[in-house]
Amino acid sequence: MPTRTDHRPTALVTGAGAGIGRAFAHRLAADGHRVIAVARDAERLRALTDGLGPGHMWLAADLATEDGVRRTGELIARTRVQLLVNNAGTATTGPFTETPLSRAEDMLNLNCRAVTALSYAFLSHARPGDALLNVSSTLGWTPKPDLAVYSATKAYTTALTEALWTAHRDNGIRVLALCPGMTATESQRHEDAPAALVGTPEQVVAAALRALREEDGPTTVPGRVNRLLALLTTRLLPRRRTLALLAGPGPGSERAAAG
Numbered sequence: 001m002p003t004r005t006d007h008r009p010t011a012l013v014t015g016a017g018a019g020i021g022r023a024f025a026h027r028l029a030a031d032g033h034r035v036i037a038v039a040r041d042a043e044r045l046r047a048l049t050d051g052l053g054p055g056h057m058w059l060a061a062d063l064a065t066e067d068g069v070r071r072t073g074e075l076i077a078r079t080r081v082q083l084l085v086n087n088a089g090t091a092t093t094g095p096f097t098e099t100p101l102s103r104a105e106d107m108l109n110l111n112c113r114a115v116t117a118l119s120y121a122f123l124s125h126a127r128p129g130d131a132l133l134n135v136s137s138t139l140g141w142t143p144k145p146d147l148a149v150y151s152a153t154k155a156y157t158t159a160l161t162e163a164l165w166t167a168h169r170d171n172g173i174r175v176l177a178l179c180p181g182m183t184a185t186e187s188q189r190h191e192d193a194p195a196a197l198v199g200t201p202e203q204v205v206a207a208a209l210r211a212l213r214e215e216d217g218p219t220t221v222p223g224r225v226n227r228l229l230a231l232l233t234t235r236l237l238p239r240r241r242t243l244a245l246l247a248g249p250g251p252g253s254e255r256a257a258a259g
Contacts, residue, residue: 006055012036012081014063014072014118015088017044020135020180023201024085027209029056033083038063038072063088063114064106073121084122086115087135091150104149111153119164128172131212134161136219138181138226145247154179158219165218177219178208181226199223 011028015021017039025035029052037045037058045058059075061068076084089111092103115134122132136157143151161177168175180199199222207222 008034009082010034011083013085014038017041020201020204021087023205027205064110069114069117076121083131085133093146096148107149107153112156126173131174133176136177136179138179162218179221180204
């Protein structure tokens with residue numbers, strides 16, 4: 001547990017073992033936060049927190065399970081957490097009826113149920129100045145056929161977060177949905193995509209923290225090109241045209257988990 005003599009603000013980051021979550025942990029520690037890193041892989045978490053310096057914590061928990069969510073929620077309830085980054089998520093690519101239903105259930109559990117439960121635990125104890133950041137995706141607005149369930153979970157995350165932003169905007173608690181486009185991570189490198197459409201985890205984190213500081217709305221989309229595409233596909237093009245443009249052959253079924 002955090003010591004009484006450590007007066008740094010505490011940030012809890014889920015899915016901290018890799019990708020965007022790991023980048024959040026490094027940036028927040030560098031900015032003066034005490035980080036509680038949550039993910040499934042204890043060895044990765046131990047290496048991460050050792051590299052961050054003294055005073056940081058980790059919790060090995062599978063947030064796709066009731067036990068993992070319960071233990072993380074209890075940690076939030078008994079620890080003064082000023083910033084919660086709900087980053088843990090999983091995606092399975094492939095035709096809807098050719099992908100095991102268990103994979104869809106994994107996505108619903110991790111991407112929706114865990115985000116809801118941990119947001120509830122955090123906001124039940126949040127004070128003015130605290131912040132909740134839920135990592136969503138541009139696919140929440142622009143669903144792809146080979147990522148149907150994942151896209152749906154991100155639509156849920158964005159809608160939930162925007163509603164929570166509205167509910168808390170006048171009490172000093174900041175709420176933000178982070179909606180990155182393609183991001184080059186360990187599990188998803190996007191090497192075949194145009195470079196202008198692919199961001200790094202560090203760029204995504206910088207955009208998210210800047211949006212939190214500026215308090216400019218309930219959602220943020222990192223990257224100028226991604227923002228323009230989001231505007232084009234959600235506001236300017238007919239919905240049928242947008243969905244047709246997004247349709248295409250999938251790269252096959254694979255699972256990628258953040259943390």
